[in-house]
Amino acid sequence: MVFPQRLYLHALLVACCCVLLLADAQRTHPSEVTALRSVKRSLLDPKDYLRNWNRGDPCRSNWTGVICFNEIGTDDYLHVRELLLMNMNLSGTLSPELQKLAHLEILDFMWNNISGSIPNEIGQISSLVLLLLNGNKLSGTLPSELGYLSNLNRFQIDENNITGPIPKSFSNLKKVKHLHFNNNSLTGQIPVELSNLTNIFHVLLDNNKLSGNLPPQLSALPNLQILQLDNNNFSGSDIPASYGNFSNILKLSLRNCSLKGALPDFSKIRHLKYLDLSWNELTGPIPSSNFSKDVTTINLSNNILNGSIPQSFSDLPLLQMLLLKNNMLSGSVPDSLWKNISFPKKARLLLDLRNNSLSRVQGDLTPPQNVTLRLDGNLICTNGSISNANLFCESKGKEWISLPNNSTNSALDCPPLACPTPDFYEYSPASPLRCFCAAPLRIGYRLKSPSFSYFPPYIDQFGEYVTDFLQMEPYQLWIDSYQWEKGPRLRMYLKLFPKVNETYTRTFNESEVLRIRGIFASWRFPGSDLFGPYELLNFTLQGPYSYVNFNSERKGVSWRRLAAITAGAVVTAVAISAVVAALLLRRYSKHEREISRRRSSSKASLLNSGIRGFSFKELAEATDDFSSSTLVGRGGYGKVYRGVLSDNTVAAIKRADEGSLQGEKEFLNEIELLSRLHHRNLVSLIGYCDEESEQMLVYEFMSNGTLRDWLSGSNSQ
Numbered sequence: 001m002v003f004p005q006r007l008y009l010h011a012l013l014v015a016c017c018c019v020l021l022l023a024d025a026q027r028t029h030p031s032e033v034t035a036l037r038s039v040k041r042s043l044l045d046p047k048d049y050l051r052n053w054n055r056g057d058p059c060r061s062n063w064t065g066v067i068c069f070n071e072i073g074t075d076d077y078l079h080v081r082e083l084l085l086m087n088m089n090l091s092g093t094l095s096p097e098l099q100k101l102a103h104l105e106i107l108d109f110m111w112n113n114i115s116g117s118i119p120n121e122i123g124q125i126s127s128l129v130l131l132l133l134n135g136n137k138l139s140g141t142l143p144s145e146l147g148y149l150s151n152l153n154r155f156q157i158d159e160n161n162i163t164g165p166i167p168k169s170f171s172n173l174k175k176v177k178h179l180h181f182n183n184n185s186l187t188g189q190i191p192v193e194l195s196n197l198t199n200i201f202h203v204l205l206d207n208n209k210l211s212g213n214l215p216p217q218l219s220a221l222p223n224l225q226i227l228q229l230d231n232n233n234f235s236g237s238d239i240p241a242s243y244g245n246f247s248n249i250l251k252l253s254l255r256n257c258s259l260k261g262a263l264p265d266f267s268k269i270r271h272l273k274y275l276d277l278s279w280n281e282l283t284g285p286i287p288s289s290n291f292s293k294d295v296t297t298i299n300l301s302n303n304i305l306n307g308s309i310p311q312s313f314s315d316l317p318l319l320q321m322l323l324l325k326n327n328m329l330s331g332s333v334p335d336s337l338w339k340n341i342s343f344p345k346k347a348r349l350l351l352d353l354r355n356n357s358l359s360r361v362q363g364d365l366t367p368p369q370n371v372t373l374r375l376d377g378n379l380i381c382t383n384g385s386i387s388n389a390n391l392f393c394e395s396k397g398k399e400w401i402s403l404p405n406n407s408t409n410s411a412l413d414c415p416p417l418a419c420p421t422p423d424f425y426e427y428s429p430a431s432p433l434r435c436f437c438a439a440p441l442r443i444g445y446r447l448k449s450p451s452f453s454y455f456p457p458y459i460d461q462f463g464e465y466v467t468d469f470l471q472m473e474p475y476q477l478w479i480d481s482y483q484w485e486k487g488p489r490l491r492m493y494l495k496l497f498p499k500v501n502e503t504y505t506r507t508f509n510e511s512e513v514l515r516i517r518g519i520f521a522s523w524r525f526p527g528s529d530l531f532g533p534y535e536l537l538n539f540t541l542q543g544p545y546s547y548v549n550f551n552s553e554r555k556g557v558s559w560r561r562l563a564a565i566t567a568g569a570v571v572t573a574v575a576i577s578a579v580v581a582a583l584l585l586r587r588y589s590k591h592e593r594e595i596s597r598r599r600s601s602s603k604a605s606l607l608n609s610g611i612r613g614f615s616f617k618e619l620a621e622a623t624d625d626f627s628s629s630t631l632v633g634r635g636g637y638g639k640v641y642r643g644v645l646s647d648n649t650v651a652a653i654k655r656a657d658e659g660s661l662q663g664e665k666e667f668l669n670e671i672e673l674l675s676r677l678h679h680r681n682l683v684s685l686i687g688y689c690d691e692e693s694e695q696m697l698v699y700e701f702m703s704n705g706t707l708r709d710w711l712s713g714s715n716s717q
């Protein structure tokens, strides 16, 4: 008779606690919740990635891709900071209600299948820093309202089908550094007003339908490093002479732009690395002044250039590619093109001079092994002026650019199939510990506009660039494969392996995964002259990483702060529940003493009820030191691990975060309460640990959803 009544009371107390928690909880700003709902409504989500978007509060209930500020806004609401929905096979359209996400800094819909036009309302989100819409099926024109985005740093709409002109209003994007509009159907002239964007680094407008004149004023942009305009039609336009006056440009690419007129003199551009003016109708001679010593690539092929090959192409120590084919060049080929080159490691040089009117070689025709020289279609090949002409005059053999990339994989001689679950674990190929199995993070990555044309000499430097910034050892990065694509862009598949340390952990822990992904996904890598802009194609979290949830970047600290701020609400709720409790307690006064005695009960009485006390050490052993490979879930209070106890019982161990520790008395009360609840939908408590500022509960392990749901509080009892 007594027991069910007490249970009833306990259940009520639990209910009170739940009410209290709900009253306590800070919520996402209601208009942002409305906005997110509308965003979801206008999307099609065949893989159901957004299935949890109809449950609870966006910021507090872990909505996929929704990241909020740690701090509560001055209006006492939580605000959405990032919307990260990359690579989720989403289609449908973008909701104009996005504008209600008034504190948004990152809007990321990359690599989906979204159609319709870009809502002009996005121009109202003045906090926006990264606008990432590349790789979709967006159409329509660019709204001039986007020019209001005065904090925008990165503007990527590449690989869509956006039409119409580039709005003049974009000259107001004062902070923008990266404009990536390539591979769309943009028309009209490049607005002169873009020359007001004094902070801009990279302008990629290639593969559009732009026309008109090239604005000479762009050369005044003090920070411009890459101007890539290939495959547009500026028919009849000259390359402005001022383009020889760019102060910081590294890469100028105007391939196939229907440009006419003479070549500007580029000798004043001190750090020019890459120049591509091929497939135009450029006429006249090649200026004879010297190029920057940094140049790796000069492509002037497929024009109507005449005159001779100037000495200025000699003594360029980093040159990889000089393409002059299909012009009307005459005179001699100077052997200084190859003679004085001291090749850096793995360097190669392609000299393609085919189909001109070159009639002789000045000096020795004995280029070193690392030089590929092509002379077919010149008078040299037929006029008998050289004896070994057949070596350079017959188009045969592969060009170096298509050579296979050989990498030395030290794991090749490890025993096959010795890694656990080979889909996710593999030998770390460059690891100092041979045949070390680990689960790499897999990253699809593409250099959008690199300043070189042959990768091998720069692979090591690339590795250092990536690992230095990630604070990793060079051996942790493995370039699984790379290949050149049209652009030319360099697609790579990267694998990052965990560091080998004394614990031989085979996986990155959750915070490392979040840190690394955050750096890639928000472009925190420093700029690189050589490698240029990159794009993130995918960042796959599978196998041992499938539990990782981007939203959990929020830390305990903020929840403490949150609790402090909401103390008022708590006091009210406590007052109400106190009244309720008083009423209940009076009603059950008979049991009151018994209950209060139990409240102050010692751990000893708990042990009598069959609940075990565990030491921290025991539970650490059970979970492999709380290693991430034993993690099965997490919630606002902390994490849940799967552990194997010393008696081989499999248990679920719920470990409170530092920020969610309760008072000892409350903790013991909770344990007592749980020890008495037996219900078919609930798992039963085996024991607890309360030491070393740790609070853990040990439950019987249930592998299906019930446990996780119960522990994460999503089925409110």
Ligand SMILES: *[C@@H]1O[C@H](CO)[C@@H](O)[C@H](O)[C@H]1NC(C)=O
Binding pocket: 089, 091, 113
């Ligand atoms: C994109 O949408 C088209 C139809 O609109 C569909 O045929 C295609 O499979 C989709 N692609 C992906 C990757 O979902």
Ligand SMILES: *[C@@H]1O[C@H](CO)[C@@H](O)[C@H](O)[C@H]1NC(C)=O
Binding pocket: 047, 087, 088, 089
């Ligand atoms: C998207 O859909 C396509 C076709 O249905 C599938 O091959 C691909 O794996 C999906 N991608 C993701 C990220 O779910």
Ligand SMILES: *[C@@H]1O[C@H](CO)[C@@H](O)[C@H](O)[C@H]1NC(C)=O
Binding pocket: 139, 161, 163, 185
């Ligand atoms: C892009 O849009 C234009 C105009 O609407 C259309 O003619 C063209 O076919 C589209 N291209 C692609 C690749 O969808």
Ligand SMILES: *[C@@H]1O[C@H](CO)[C@@H](O)[C@H](O)[C@H]1NC(C)=O
Binding pocket: 159, 183, 207, 231, 486, 487
């Ligand atoms: C961009 O467009 C060009 C020309 O249509 C195409 O060859 C190239 O593959 C496209 N690049 C990307 C990354 O889509």
Ligand SMILES: *[C@@H]1O[C@H](CO)[C@@H](O)[C@H](O)[C@H]1NC(C)=O
Binding pocket: 171, 192, 193, 195, 196, 217
């Ligand atoms: C923007 O550019 C235009 C044309 O070059 C110029 O007339 C105007 O003064 C510039 N505005 C600002 C604010 O720099």
Ligand SMILES: *[C@@H]1O[C@H](CO)[C@@H](O)[C@H](O)[C@H]1NC(C)=O
Binding pocket: 233, 235, 258
């Ligand atoms: C460029 O545009 C002009 C004028 O519209 C046209 O005559 C020419 O054929 C176009 N060239 C190319 C390569 O599309």
Ligand SMILES: *[C@@H]1O[C@H](CO)[C@@H](O)[C@H](O)[C@H]1NC(C)=O
Binding pocket: 241, 242, 243, 245
């Ligand atoms: C290039 O800059 C120099 C000095 O800054 C200036 O005298 C010259 O007129 C400029 N040339 C062009 C074509 O703008």
Ligand SMILES: *[C@@H]1O[C@H](CO)[C@@H](O)[C@H](O)[C@H]1NC(C)=O
Binding pocket: 343, 344, 345, 346, 347, 369, 370
């Ligand atoms: C020249 O190329 C060969 C491969 O063809 C390479 O083994 C050699 O190291 C290269 N030489 C230099 C100096 O890089």
Ligand SMILES: *[C@@H]1O[C@H](CO)[C@@H](O)[C@H](O)[C@H]1NC(C)=O
Binding pocket: 404, 406
């Ligand atoms: C590169 O690999 C190919 C085949 O995988 C091999 O034939 C060639 O000898 C290798 N080259 C070097 C320099 O290791």
Ligand SMILES: *[C@@H]1O[C@H](CO)[C@@H](O)[C@H](O)[C@H]1NC(C)=O
Binding pocket: 443, 444, 445, 491, 492, 493, 537, 538, 540
């Ligand atoms: C990620 O991108 C890489 C490089 O393009 C590709 O090889 C890999 O298949 C992609 N993975 C997924 C899951 O899309």
Ligand SMILES: *[C@@H]1O[C@H](CO)[C@@H](O)[C@H](O)[C@H]1NC(C)=O
Binding pocket: 498, 499, 500, 501, 502, 503, 504, 505, 507, 508, 509, 512
């Ligand atoms: C060992 O490396 C793993 C994976 O990088 C890391 O999670 C763990 O914290 C490291 N342990 C120590 C003691 O450094």
Ligand SMILES: *[C@@H]1O[C@H](CO)[C@@H](O)[C@H](O)[C@H]1NC(C)=O
Binding pocket: 052, 062, 063, 064, 546, 547, 548, 549, 633, 634, 635, 712
């Ligand atoms: C948070 O959401 C992700 C993705 O939907 C999911 O995998 C994860 O289990 C969720 N975590 C919690 C504690 O709800």
